[in-house]
Amino acid sequence: MSGFLGSILDGLAAIALAIGLxxxxxxxxxxxxxxxxxxYLRIAAPSAGMLESLSAVRGAQVAAGAPLFAIDRATARAERDRLAAALAQARAQRADLATGKRAQEVAVLTAQKARAEAALRYSTAELARQQELVARKVSSPDKLDQARAAFDRDRGQLAEAEAQLAVAALPARPEQLRAADEAVTQAEAALAQAERRLADLAPVAPVAALVEDTMYNPGEWVPSGSPVVSLLxxxxxxxxxxxxxxxxxxxxxxxxxxxxxxxxxxxxxxxxxxxxxxxxxxxxxxxxxxxxxxxxxxxxxxxxxxxxxxxxxxxxxxxxxxxxxxxxxxx
Incomplete structure (x- = not known):
């Protein structure tokens, strides 16, 4: 009897195996x-464009950081280059405001100061001479007044030349420097955004994975946000x-x-x-x-x-x- 039951159990086991249980x-x-x-990780580009290249191969393994595909980036590169130039311009303007006038301009102001000093020396001597002549009643008071006016004029011109020379060594006003700093920061942010957009048009594998599928071929138009590569x-x-x-x-x-x-x-x-x-x-x-x-x-x-x-x-x-x-x- 036990042999009979064993045969039945063996038969049931064989049937179970045959049907996959x-x-x-x-x-x-x-x-x-x-x-x-x-x-699945479905990798897409943020904007529409023609598929420039497809590095991922269906069924192959990709390492983390490996390039997957690239959307046409000619426009994005041009925009990135334009913003890089704008940043360089903003930085140059900021540096220019932080320094005084050029050496050639300072030389002109120095010459103007020397001329004013010479004029003041002459008017000072002329004033002293007219004062002596008037005291001796040899010259008229009108000429003394003219000499005093010339002295005051030359003294004022010398003060002006000295002030201009001092200003030439100063940077721009604090408000102008702050505005230039803000312009540099704005240009840096715009360039970073353009660099990010350029990178997004040529994504890389975020992790090591199997390329489960590719949805487009090079030369085809890829709509914005449409997955190009599926990773597992x-x-x-x-x-x-x-x-x-x-x-x-x-x-x-x-x-x-x-x-x-x-x-x-x-x-x-x-x-x-x-x-x-x-x-x-x-x-x-x-x-x-x-x-x-x-x-x-x-x-x-x-x-x-x-x-x-x-x-x-x-x-x-x-x-x-x-x-x-x-x-x-x-x-």
Whole structure:
């Protein structure tokens, strides 16, 4: 009789394997069924333009910082160069305001001061002579008044020349310097914005990833914001599981699950990262035996130990509690 029952169990096991149902050691069914899902990075350009070049190759791996594609940047380069020139002009004007007059201009003012000094010496001597002549009653008071007026005039011209020479060594007024500083800051911000826009037209891979797909070919027009390259980083591959409500007691955030999939090596495990707060009906894509109409909870998990390369999105998986261990075909 025992041999007969053993034959029946062996037959059921063979049927289960034939239709693809995993069997755990001791007959423990999987805790849940699910599939691999990828969170793709879709890289786009901020503005429309012709696709100038495409460095990413579909199905290849790219390193972080590797160029992906470039939108036509002729206009952006011209704008960047214009703003760079505007910044250089603003800085030059600020430097010019911070210094005095040129040496040649200072030389002119120095010569004017020397001429004023010479004129003052003559008028001083003439005033003294007229005062002596008037005292001796040899000259008229009118000539003394004229000499005194010439002396006052030459003394004022010398003071003016000295003041102009002192001003020539001064920088611009504080208000003018502040306005020049603001102009430099504004030009720097505009140039930084242009540099950023130029870089955005030729994006690089933010992380090491698989080039899952490319949507355009060089020479095609790319609308603004339209993804050109789709990347799948290995750390963004996750498990999406649908756990029956009767088994939710064995699933906790941070808990570890044993993972099995067709053709995968043994010893795979994943850690639970998210548990849905609401129940739902089993999606049609999950063909679980006897539980299609039961309520399940969506659970997400990240692979902790896995094969050399990420599992392909869409691959069906089964999970067991880590202490039970998967016992799918070949285990």
């Amino acid at each position: 995993p069997i755990a050691a001791g007959g423990a069914p999987p805790l849940a069924h699910g599939y691999i899902e990828g969170e 980083p290995p750390e963004r591959v996750k498990l999406v599981l649908f756990v029956p409500e009767t088994a939710m007691a064995g699933v906790t955030p941070g808990g570890t699950l044993s993972v099995h999939c067709d053709g995968c090596p043994s010893g795979l495990s994943a850690r639970v990262t998210r548990i849905a707060s609401r129940a739902e009906y089993t999606p049609p894509v999950i063909y679980s035996v006897g539980s299609r109409e039961k309520l399940v909870f969506r659970v997400e998990a990240r692979m902790e130990t896995g094969p050399d390369r990420p599992l392909n999105p869409g691959l069906p998986v089964d999970v067991w509690p880590i202490d039970a261990g998967p016992a799918g075909p070949g285990q």
